[in-house]
Amino acid sequence: MIILGAFSIFGVPNPVLSAVPLIVIVCITAFKDALEDSRRTATDLEVNNQVTHVLKGIDNPNFSGEQISLWRRFKKLNSKLLFTLIRRIKGEADVDPLAEDKVHPRQSIDSFDFRRSMQIEANRDTLTNESTASLADPFADSNEVTADKFALKMKPFTAPPSSPVGFSGTPAFKKDYWKNIHVGDIIKLKNNDQIPVDVVILASSDSDAACYVETKNLDGETNLKVKQSMKCSSASIKSVSDLGRCKFWLDSEGPKANLYSYQGKLNYYANGDERGEVCNEAVTINNMLLRGCSLRNTKWVVGLVVFTGDDTKIMLNAGITPSKKSRISRELNFSVILNFILLFILCFISGLVNGIYYGRDNTSREYYEFGTIAGSAVANGIVSFFVAVIL
Secondary structure (H helix, E strand, O other), X not given: OOOHHHOHHHOOOOHHHHHHHHHHHHHHHHHHHHHHHHHXXXXXXXXXXXXXXXXXXXXXXXXXXXXXXXXXXXHHHHHHHHXXXXXXXXXXXXXXXXXXXXXXXXXEOOOXXXXXXXXXXXXXXXXXXXXXXXXXXXXXXXXXXXXXXXXXXXXXXXXXXXXXXXXOOOOEEEEEEHHHOOOOOEEEEEOXXXXXXXXXXXXXOOOOOEEEEEOHHHHOOOOEEEEEOOHHHHOOOOEHHHHOOOOEXXXXXXXXXXXXXXXXXXXXXXXXXXXXXXXXXXXXHHHEEOOOOEEEXXXXXXXXXXXXXXXXXXXXXXXXXXXXXXXXXXXXXXXXXXXXXXHHHHHHHHHHHHHHHHOOOOOOHHHHOOOOOOOOHHHHHHHHHHHHHHO
16 A cells, blocks of 8 residues: 555545554564574574584595585574674673683593493493302393393404504594584584483493483483493594494484484494404494483593584484464454455455446436546546555
């Protein structure tokens, strides 16, 4: 109606003044939406720019590089300049979150936890007295936990330090943003860190290859859950250099929303030699850390990235954000639609009657009007319809 009022044929005396209420409403709505979008963007940037430790120095065959368009680079540059300006105005110092610590880097992944659980101590006593007990009563029932004999049958995951087999570079964990993590990367998580992606646990600081996670962001439970690292790699990976002396790959299922199920297979070359035997171990949900969880009571965990971004289980369960509308807003929308339909019918009838009336001859109208606004009866009916809409 505001646009129609700009044409003089419809007889609107001041079109600009009629457009003021609409302009004010549109500006207020645009400002509100821009404020909400800016807050949402700031939250996304805060999450995506969190820092974790990613293994560098070893090529990832699953990632060949990222093609960034000029328009996206331009937007990133503007965002960077804008946030830099805001920090300058607030007087905040520019701190590089990726700056490495000045302390000399350690060769080990981190301090290894030599805690011995009650179960391991019981296993040691069981192994010591196993032959004596079997000879005394081979059919006796025992409630003691037996040792894990499966671990003794596992082939070595890494090559010996003196072996020429392995990666010739110098791998090291370096800080990087969450948004730069890709499938196939190896990351290190520390105590109380949030899990940025879905990862398969390769090793942990705990001596029994376990770690503890808090899953309240996934299922609402606050009690800690125990996750186990892969048996084939947990005893072999104790330093960063060990990751350069092994060769492995993961056969994984596709992204699924089920939080309690996962099927995969970790394949590796025995002794890290591609000419050697290919071994494998099944991967289940108990060997995975899901995005949204938090690491607890564990000094460090090294894991292989399986799913990132929208493919993670927490994102697959998030769904589409529902639209928040009040009951009065929904009822008002329905009333507006009914009013529009009624207005359209009234205006259409008015235009139709006006066009038919102006098509007749020998009427009293000819003595009081000097011609019509439009050139014909049909055009006059159409003009009358839009005039009625404006009114």
